[in-house]
Amino acid sequence: MHKSVSLHTLGCKLNYSETSTLASRFSAGGFELREFGERSDIFVLNTCSVTDNADKECRQIIRSVLNSNPDTYIIVTGCYAQLQPDEISAIHGVDLILGSNEKFKLFDYAENFEKKDLSCVFTSPINEITEFDYAYSSDVESRTRAFLKIQDGCDYNCSFCTIPMARGGSRSLELSKVIDNAKKLLDLGYKEMVLTGVNTGDYMYKLGTDKFKLIDVLNELDKLDIPRIRISSIEPNLLTDDIIQLVSSSEKFCKHFHIPLQSGDVEILKLMRRRYNRDQYEELIHKLNSAIPKLGIGVDVIVGFPGETEERFENTFMFLELLPVSYLHVFSYSERRNTHAITLPGRVDTSERKKRSRILRELSNKKKLQFYSKNHGNSHNVLFETIKDDDHIYGFTENYIKVRVPARPELENTIVPFTITRTESYNYAEGEAG
Ligand code: SF4
Structure with missing residues (x-):
């Protein structure tokens, strides 16, 4: 009988893309693919380590899979596996830990997916x-x-x-x-x-x-x-x-770019060791807006970086408020081992990080609505996705506005002309398709 496998991904688009490749390899090898959460003979977790919470979530998922299915052969790979294999191998029941270089050699290391008493760890020094x-x-x-x-x-x-x-x-x-x-x-x-x-x-x-x-x-x-x-x-x-x-x-x-800024404060940007300064970033955004009308621009920003005083946060807020961009992706700073930032003075309290994050998320919602309004009445091309609930179908314009119309199966996976007629929610705009 063929063994079954379920895979789960945490983190970025790249991780999703890689898990999908692993899934195809299992499938080509005759394994039966099962949904995450279903009982399976093998479980693969592709991890992320971008924040402390991401690490915690990885450990929780492993424990919960082991609780419901102690016989599952557990493989953990991805960034957390590369950075902290010892933390993962301390969880009894994990079978195989593969670093970044070993991720796609999984079949060479798994030895028929037979459970053993101890976990095997294979990671390479990252410079190799x-x-x-x-x-x-x-x-x-x-x-x-x-x-x-x-x-x-x-x-x-x-x-x-x-x-x-x-x-x-x-x-x-x-x-x-x-x-x-x-x-x-x-x-x-x-x-x-x-x-x-x-x-x-x-x-x-x-x-x-x-x-x-x-x-x-x-x-x-x-x-x-x-x-x-x-x-x-x-x-x-x-x-x-x-x-x-x-x-x-x-x-x-x-007509869409996602361009990380991280901080709108001159000094914090320097401490972050980014490769541009605030003026250069601002100049770029203006250049883009004049070159490409109705361009959608997303911005990554981190709040609570060490040394980010109230005043420095205010600098970021004011900079972003005036900047002609369409949405923000807001992250709270998280201390990561072996980084330079963790050695910097001026720790920002966790509750303050949450507060700043909320303030910028609200600003993002405001910016989205402004951007939607600017596009009100305009004609776009929307790629509609699959219908997820019975009532609506969603899609994205070329400049990354999420739109919805009442569900019509013939729209699935098609690009159709779309006119925005309602922009009351920052979650999506509404209009007429086709
Ligand atoms: S550019 Fe900076 S933030 Fe992005 S992956 Fe490289 S080191 Fe990390």
């Missing part, structure tokens, strides 16, 4: 990671968008971040393989491809004396028959004029 395990996957929620991984790891040294320690240095997928994967996804019927990576803008592939950058990937993808291409997130210092020019002139590229 040079391999690129390429992955592409569907958006687990919508199944209309696919994530195309083109880059992994990061060479930057932001003072709060453990990702370079968990995923290693920056490396990129050969351009011809990116194009092959994009073609496969097209054949599978996906209408939108979201380019993903840890530091996507840092894409660089050397072939002989040739060097290919992100703009080369984008130009090649532009030649394919892909209805929509979205760049998931890009560091501001890497968003170059040639990329802006291409996104502005090509019908295929979504």
Whole structure:
């Protein structure tokens, strides 16, 4: 009888994309795939370690799977497994812990998935990671968008971040393989491809004396028959004029960028060791808005970084309030072992972090509504997703406004013209499709 397996992912889009690749490999090996939560012979958890809470959640999930099904062969991989394998192996019942370099060699390490008394840990020092395990996957929620991984790891040294320690240095997928994967996804019927990576803008592939950058990937993808291409997130210092020019002139590229800022305070930005200053960021946002009308711009921001006094937080708030962007992704700072930030003075109390986070989330909602109103009455193209409840179908405009209309099955996985007529909720806009 075939063994069954269930897989679960925590964290970023890249992790989802990689879990999907693991699931395909299990399926190709004759294993029966089961939903997370169902009883299975094998359980794989692809972990995240971006905050303390993420670590805690990983441990809770492992314990709860073991409680309900003590015989399951448990494999834990991903960033938390790379960074803290000892914490995971201390949980009795975990069988296999695989670091970032070992994740895709799972079948070499699992020894028929037979449970033993002790956990086996396989991790490599992060500076030895040079391999690129390429992955592409569907958006687990919508199944209309696919994530195309083109880059992994990061060479930057932001003072709060453990990702370079968990995923290693920056490396990129050969351009011809990116194009092959994009073609496969097209054949599978996906209408939108979201380019993903840890530091996507840092894409660089050397072939002989040739060097290919992100703009080369984008130009090649532009030649394919892909209805929509979205760049998931890009560091501001890497968003170059040639990329802006291409996104502005090509019908295929979504008029949407997600550009991490992290802080609007000059000094905090320096302490974060980001590679731009506040003025440069502001200049970029204005340049983008003049080059691409109705551009959707999302911004990552961290509150409660060490040394963020009331006044410094206020600087961030005022900067963001005036900045012409459409939404914010707000994170509370979380102390991470072995980072420079953890050594900095000026700890911000947890309750204060929560308060600041709430204030910026409210600002984000306000900005979303303003952006929706600016787009009121305009014609867009919406890619509709699968119907999740009986009443409505949801989709996204090219500039990343979530919209909904009463459910119509014929709209699923299609791109249709859409006019926004109601913008009362920041959760979605409403209008007329087709
Ligand atoms: S750019 Fe900075 S925040 Fe982003 S992954 Fe690299 S080190 Fe981390």
